[in-house]
Amino acid sequence: MLQLRPLDPSFAIDRQLATDAVPVVLMNVFTLDPADEPIFLKAWQDDAAFMKQQPGFISTQLHRALGEHPTYMNYAVWESTAHFRAAFSQPEFKASLAAYPSSAIASPHLFQKVAVPGICVS
Template sequence: MAKQENLDPTTSMFAQFKEKTGPIVLANTFIVPKDKSESFLARWKMHAEFMKAQPGFVSLQMHQGTAGSQLFMNVAIWESTEDLAKALGNPQFQAMSVGVPDDIVSYAHIFEKIAVEGLCEA
């Protein structure tokens, strides 16, 4: 199973799931050894197809770092933290996650849109 780390050391993913809010953006950055990129993306596709069928799912997009980077970042939009938590806790998803190699590191964090005057709306 992939190693889970906190992107923000002051706010765990568990703490974020206690915050009942939405819509939310899940940004999940992965460090993937270069020789495992292809197998990682194949497994991610399987996970993404499962997530797309879950209640509250809105959209997702995978990104890859440039210049030979080992980073991949999935950005997914969900209607609420509750919907995301239910999907991640689904026994079928949990079973799929067991096979992810433990040399892949995941940094997941939940975000909300905010307003910045003159630039963007919440």
Template sequence: MQFESLDQKIPFEAQLQEKTGTVVLVNTVIVPDGLMDEVLESWAVDAAFMKAAPGCISTQLHRGTAGSDILINVAVWESTETLFKAFSDPEFQAKAAGYPEGVIVRPYLCEKVAVEGICVA
């Protein structure tokens, strides 16, 4: 599995170091042709580990329509600290190594933004 930064100015590793409250992990996964079933199996293993980790509020996987080979995982965490602890756990790292070759992931952290009359933070 190859990690790439979505934001070239702020790499994911730097985002994990910032102390925050609730964060949303948006992880784009680009799946090579013919490997979707294998990637979905690997993701389920990862997600079960993360979902059981302290600080994980929720996770939801999405797939692009019309036969797309792009998956997007949206996970809500209590803080960057709890996500970092789970992400850096050697057991999780071993599970993440089980993805097939050629998979590209682009994780990104964000926080809710309040826009008056539209949404709350």
């Protein structure tokens, strides 16, 4: 089963879910044992397919860190925390966490875009 380790221990994902914001980006870093990589990829693919069907889902992308030890980073764009909260709270999604290998540790955090004049828009 997937273990959760907050990126910011003072503001874990459950507190983030209670904050209303639009739009939001979920950044999730995963670490796991090399032998568990195929199991992890299948579990993530199944979860992504489920999330893709949920209202408010915009997009997702999985990245693998360079190097020999499997570290992955996923980002998913949602219309709002309310949409992500609804999807994250689905019993089917919660049950799917059992498919992840026991070595998998996820560090999820929600972010919002920031406007920097002359560089990027929010």
